[in-house]
Amino acid sequence: MNAPLTNMQTRDVEALLHPYTNAAQHRQVGAHIIAEGKGIHVYDERGREFIEGMSGLWCAGLGFGDEELADAAAAQLRKLPYYHLFAGRSHEPAIELAEMIKDLAPGMARVIFQSSGSEANDSQVKLAWFYNNARGRPEKKKIISRRKGYHGVTVAAASMTGLPYNHLDWDLPIDRFLHAGTPHHWREAEAGESEADFSARLAHELEEMIEREGPETVAAFIAEPIMGAGGVIVPPEGYFEAIRPVLDKHDVLMIADEVITGFARTGEWFGSDRFNVRPTSMSMAKQLTGGYAPLSAVAINQDMAEVIEAHTGEIGTLGHGFTYGGHPVGCATGVAALRIYKERRILDHVRSVEGVFQAKLRSYLDHPLVGEARGVGLIGALELAPDASGQTAFEPGGKVGAKLSAELAERGVILRNVGDSLAFCPPMIITEAEIEALFAPLEDALNVTESWAKAEDLL
Known part of the structure; x- marks a missing residue:
């Protein structure tokens, strides 16, 4: 297994003002440098492999390194x-x-x-x-x-x-x-x-x-x-x-x-x-x-x-x-x-794996942290909430989603929390086996996040 992100030295990038980033906090922790990409994976400067479950910023539909x-x-x-x-x-x-x-x-x-x-x-x-x-x-x-x-x-x-x-x-x-x-x-x-x-x-x-x-x-x-x-x-x-x-x-x-x-x-x-x-x-x-x-x-x-x-x-x-x-x-x-x-018949491929992808999303509905699962095609989200009623939300918002996103990164999967919703948008070339790998660490990450949320009196 790769070394966890929490034990990695990240680079201080003084010249850059990073978008959608807490700049004050960023000065303390530094940047996580992504160096290469191939297929659905990216690799950081220390060689750690990640499944890029967001296609970057919803962009890389054909994955990385397409010749x-x-x-x-x-x-x-x-x-x-x-x-x-x-x-x-x-x-x-x-x-x-x-x-x-x-x-x-x-x-x-x-x-x-x-x-x-x-x-x-x-x-x-x-x-x-x-x-x-x-x-x-x-x-x-x-x-x-x-x-x-x-x-x-x-x-x-x-x-x-x-x-x-x-x-x-x-x-x-x-x-x-x-x-x-x-x-x-x-x-x-x-x-x-x-x-x-x-x-x-x-x-x-x-x-x-x-x-x-x-x-x-x-x-x-x-x-x-x-x-x-x-x-x-x-x-x-x-x-x-x-x-x-x-x-x-x-x-x-x-x-x-x-x-x-x-x-x-x-x-x-x-x-x-x-x-x-x-x-x-x-x-x-x-x-x-x-x-x-x-x-x-x-x-x-x-x-x-x-x-x-x-x-x-x-x-x-x-x-x-x-x-x-x-x-x-x-x-x-x-x-x-x-x-x-x-x-390459990408449209047909998306249709062929949509059922597997969406079923995996919805398979987490029974987890205590998951309030709703939603999506179509190869895009979706899990909304984290104290219960499944739709009437309650974590206070303050965003902390639980950020924790889950960080736990998944530790396990080699990059996803994006949008507040307390965990967004999925993998490259459209993803295979059924790779969909399984994308979701494989989610149960453990959810469980760790649930324990943390209870300790923080958020749940």
């Missing part, structure tokens, strides 16, 4: 290492990838590239505003997202994000951004309320919000098909089917944030396909390149495309874009990733 992806990036670096898409210039990788996305994404007509999911969602806001200005509706600008939704960290994207730590002391959210209810039946439903009734209530509450604000002021509703960083929250039965007529009635755009759920993760090409979202536009990133190069994209439907393109003719240009948006290396990597997904 075909690396070769595609290297070949493009040698051929055309950089160019832009400004002022009518273009390059073949961007054109090819846009066509591939258009062919896969339901109802989409045009694609515009960025470098990150945050930039994609920021672009969604600007495009919605531009679209409504082009239609002569300058007041129709408010964006509705949801509590616990995650849409990124730029000023607009973080304003859409419905998580406190993305707002605290950042002076966010800014004006024009609103947050509707979280579609988490286990936590939020009223006593005896079915999933379908809960969905209907959330749709009614959304309509009340739109009417209260004034439909003439509401531009768009943005939602992840599955809420990722909010805890891998799967929508209840009939949720998007109840939401969509409300948006149609009030002429509100439906933005699907597919940054995590895109490209086979849910057992369909997009989460929108799995949950009948019917989006007006879509944001995508992460598995667009398998995480091998920074790239994101926004796809818009024909109506938005026609209105926006016509308006650029009136005012002279589309005054939006990024220096690295559509970077040729990122696009070439994306072309290779989408081709690999098809050639």
